[in-house]
Amino acid sequence: MIIVFSLFLLTMMVVVALAVVETRNLFAAAMLTGIFSFLMAANFFVLDAADVALTEAAVGAGVATVFFLGAIALSSEHEHSASRKFGLALLAVASTAVVILLGTMEFPILGDGSAPVHQHVAPWYLEKTPELIHVPNVVTAVLASFRGYDTLGEVFVVLTAAIGVLSLLGFPRNNSEENAVNDGLSHQKILHIVGKLLIPLIILFGLYVQFHGDFGPGGGFQAGTIIAAALILYALLSGGDRARRQMPPRLLFGMACLGAFIYAGVGGTTLLLGGNLLDYSVLSHDPVHGQHLGIMLIEFGVGLAVASVMLTIYHAFAGHEHR
Amino acid sequence: MEQVIDIISWICLLGGALVVLIGGIGLVRFPDLFTRIHAASLADSGGAILVIVGCMLQAGLTLAGVKLAAILLFLLFTSPTAGYALAHSAITAKDDGLDVDIESD
Amino acid sequence: MLAAQYPVLPVIVPLLSAPIAALMPNRSLAWIMASLVSALVFATAVALTVIVSAQGMISYEVGGWPAPYGIEVRVDSFSVVMLLVISGASTLALISGKASIDAQIPSDRQPLFFAAWLLALAAYSGIAVAGDAFNIFVFMEISSLAGYVLIANGPDRRALPATFKYLVMGTIGASFYLIGVGLAYMMTGTLNIADLHARLGDVPYLRPILLSAAFVTIGLAVKAAVFPLHVWMPNAYARAPSAVAVFLSACSTKAAVYVMLRFDFMIFGGAFAHHDVQFSTVLMSLALLGMLIGSAVAIYERDVKRMLGYSSVGQIGYILLGASMISLGGVSAGVIHMFNHAMIKGGLFLAMGALVLRLGGGTLDDLKGAGRTMPWTMGAFVLLGLSLIGMPLTAGFISKWYLVQAALDLGTLGIVLIAAILISSLMAVVYIWRVVEVAYFQSPQAGASKHQEAPLMMLVPLWAVVLANVYFGLDPSIPVDLATNAANILLEHAK
Numbered sequence: 001m002i003i004v005f006s007l008f009l010l011t012m013m014v015v016v017a018l019a020v021v022e023t024r025n026l027f028a029a030a031m032l033t034g035i036f037s038f039l040m041a042a043n044f045f046v047l048d049a050a051d052v053a054l055t056e057a058a059v060g061a062g063v064a065t066v067f068f069l070g071a072i073a074l075s076s077e078h079e080h081s082a083s084r085k086f087g088l089a090l091l092a093v094a095s096t097a098v099v100i101l102l103g104t105m106e107f108p109i110l111g112d113g114s115a116p117v118h119q120h121v122a123p124w125y126l127e128k129t130p131e132l133i134h135v136p137n138v139v140t141a142v143l144a145s146f147r148g149y150d151t152l153g154e155v156f157v158v159l160t161a162a163i164g165v166l167s168l169l170g171f172p173r174n175n176s177e178e179n180a181v182n183d184g185l186s187h188q189k190i191l192h193i194v195g196k197l198l199i200p201l202i203i204l205f206g207l208y209v210q211f212h213g214d215f216g217p218g219g220g221f222q223a224g225t226i227i228a229a230a231l232i233l234y235a236l237l238s239g240g241d242r243a244r245r246q247m248p249p250r251l252l253f254g255m256a257c258l259g260a261f262i263y264a265g266v267g268g269t270t271l272l273l274g275g276n277l278l279d280y281s282v283l284s285h286d287p288v289h290g291q292h293l294g295i296m297l298i299e300f301g302v303g304l305a306v307a308s309v310m311l312t313i314y315h316a317f318a319g320h321e322h323r
Numbered sequence: 324m325e326q327v328i329d330i331i332s333w334i335c336l337l338g339g340a341l342v343v344l345i346g347g348i349g350l351v352r353f354p355d356l357f358t359r360i361h362a363a364s365l366a367d368s369g370g371a372i373l374v375i376v377g378c379m380l381q382a383g384l385t386l387a388g389v390k391l392a393a394i395l396l397f398l399l400f401t402s403p404t405a406g407y408a409l410a411h412s413a414i415t416a417k418d419d420g421l422d423v424d425i426e427s428d
Numbered sequence: 429m430l431a432a433q434y435p436v437l438p439v440i441v442p443l444l445s446a447p448i449a450a451l452m453p454n455r456s457l458a459w460i461m462a463s464l465v466s467a468l469v470f471a472t473a474v475a476l477t478v479i480v481s482a483q484g485m486i487s488y489e490v491g492g493w494p495a496p497y498g499i500e501v502r503v504d505s506f507s508v509v510m511l512l513v514i515s516g517a518s519t520l521a522l523i524s525g526k527a528s529i530d531a532q533i534p535s536d537r538q539p540l541f542f543a544a545w546l547l548a549l550a551a552y553s554g555i556a557v558a559g560d561a562f563n564i565f566v567f568m569e570i571s572s573l574a575g576y577v578l579i580a581n582g583p584d585r586r587a588l589p590a591t592f593k594y595l596v597m598g599t600i601g602a603s604f605y606l607i608g609v610g611l612a613y614m615m616t617g618t619l620n621i622a623d624l625h626a627r628l629g630d631v632p633y634l635r636p637i638l639l640s641a642a643f644v645t646i647g648l649a650v651k652a653a654v655f656p657l658h659v660w661m662p663n664a665y666a667r668a669p670s671a672v673a674v675f676l677s678a679c680s681t682k683a684a685v686y687v688m689l690r691f692d693f694m695i696f697g698g699a700f701a702h703h704d705v706q707f708s709t710v711l712m713s714l715a716l717l718g719m720l721i722g723s724a725v726a727i728y729e730r731d732v733k734r735m736l737g738y739s740s741v742g743q744i745g746y747i748l749l750g751a752s753m754i755s756l757g758g759v760s761a762g763v764i765h766m767f768n769h770a771m772i773k774g775g776l777f778l779a780m781g782a783l784v785l786r787l788g789g790g791t792l793d794d795l796k797g798a799g800r801t802m803p804w805t806m807g808a809f810v811l812l813g814l815s816l817i818g819m820p821l822t823a824g825f826i827s828k829w830y831l832v833q834a835a836l837d838l839g840t841l842g843i844v845l846i847a848a849i850l851i852s853s854l855m856a857v858v859y860i861w862r863v864v865e866v867a868y869f870q871s872p873q874a875g876a877s878k879h880q881e882a883p884l885m886m887l888v889p890l891w892a893v894v895l896a897n898v899y900f901g902l903d904p905s906i907p908v909d910l911a912t913n914a915a916n917i918l919l920e921h922a923k
Binding site: 099100102103104105106107108115116117118119120121122124125128145146147148149150152153154156157159160161163164166167168170253254257258260261264265267268271275276277278279280281 | 446496547550562570573611618627631633634635639
């Protein structure tokens, strides 16, 4: 049954990918990439990778699409019809595909318990996590502690994105008083009321995902994106100027830096306390308790950084329009 | 009793699937934007409600059932709003002189 | 106690300071912070070099978890060469770059610029000390993103298309690398480099491993600007702010070459038969083409920064030529040239930074008469140019000497290689001579008499590099010892 689902989803993904390449309308292409991500998320879910599916749905299908739309709003909706030199590109892509297909013939079969990935490191994680870290969600244990150094890097990838967007577009500025205030969609009563009703619930859900990460799918990356989505919804409903007045972009960027600094700071603290980098065990007299504390702190840093970076980038795009 | 619930649940699930399918066909076949919105929102609300109710009957009074109920509640708010927003912006665009009719191809 | 933590300091210190630098209210404070951190990283790199030379490889368990389960940081002779290059280039570029950064980047964007710089420094250092294949990818992401930001800050709008091209190519390269690592993980269940090496030999199916090797090597070749995948590189360096060109020309392509050598020697080398033959056949031919064509294009380039970029395509060729000989002499010659070329090219871009600051542009026309108006800067340029050509008593000569010696062991093929090295060096003479001719034998353009010598803060680091070039040309024992150790480590795994 799973095979049928996967095949269906993968076929749909190929179709969508072809449509993205084919269409000249960038708005349609942005929407199609959103659909592509959503199919991908469903595929991850079929493969029981709930954490990855949640991230893909929130980031790929959600926020990334919003960013694409923001970028399109700043440029043009239609691709320039430049001369389409397909030949060489097509040859490169086709030969890469053929090589990959040849390679797949010797891949382990889907769901094969004797595949190398299930034999070496993974059993150790499954066996040791309850004892060493004592959280039910092994994914969180791997992500935040066993391979916490990689996650540290990923948070800084996110921060670098914000730094990049800001140094290219600059901090968004609010319109001065005499200019007509952009009040978003607040004249559309139905949208406004339903949206306002949903925002607190979305934020509540984001907090649940943040703090439930130890027990089930979730964690800082997903939660940060969800909370950012709620605040972007607010900016759409009430107008960017008003949203920026309530949460100034400089404050948001400061929070993003703070989030990344918290994660790196936990690493620095473990060094000062005499442990190795990101060895949370030294944070408390009981190693397992130290692990809990460390994971909670860095997940908080991740959530703060991700949410603020998403909002910073959104406002950098949306605020650019008025100038 | 269980069998009765199962049967009702399956009727809901199949009915929901049928509504979504019909909505999908309508989305492709209908002549202009507004009728297409009609088809899309029919699938979005009617189909989704039936499918979720079917799932809830399967889940019973468990945590999953409560979660499904919450999802249903949200959908009841969001899908009509989405349909409204789409139609509203279509009307606004039409007032601004944009051509919203889709050429049948 | 802190000495045990040296391996991660080059990563965590810049990471901790980057968010602070981004929020600095004042451009000078951000610059001071970036320079201090960079100098600290350089000091750590020197300390690590001493420790590694005395005690051999250091393995460090991040998070306190043992190797294949947690992430390993591993510092050996090869890592410290890379680390010295990265932190040295960054420090010199920052100290000398104050004036040119102030001239080229608006002051309100400078805190962000220095934050991106620190992130790039942390990421390149992270790549240098990484012992884990996926960890390398994470830092590659940061280094690329930060690199795009740094280049996009270039003085005019032409920086943007250059960045975009680099971004597209860089993303393809990184994705290929990731696919390759994913395939290797699928067949072995591990991401640790040493563990990958140990387990790949036992994998019964070779095709996915072959595929993995191909993806990793090609992906990194894009990032390393190996001919013919170099198209992004000359413009990226030419349009970047002058200080960024110094930093990135010294370490961005080198970091990719570094990872490529680690993978192809330490992981794939021992995994399947004939990998060495395939690797050396493909890379040697690409290296030769790069050496000849890169240098030839450089001759016809009128923008000196782009000329230096094309020259780098040729120089990457020298490094790969050494590596593709798969002998102790060849690989160590390649590693020596990684070190020396970073020093030479970084120095040349430093000189270009000073020239552009004073003359307003970097084309041959702008440089007319610069030998008279800016004698110290042009003097340094000429000496570094001689080193690039490979004159005796300079570091560049040492690279070529070891390269030629290694080639002599190869018999007839070696003669061909030596011929190619000679031709490429002659072409270097031509393109350096064009600059010298314009600068010394043509009179300055009208109104150029007011040009004055570059500020002392630029001249001191520039001449430090020149003197280092001469010093390592006279007494090359430090790079040669490190490179020989590195080559031993690489080749030991390849067997």
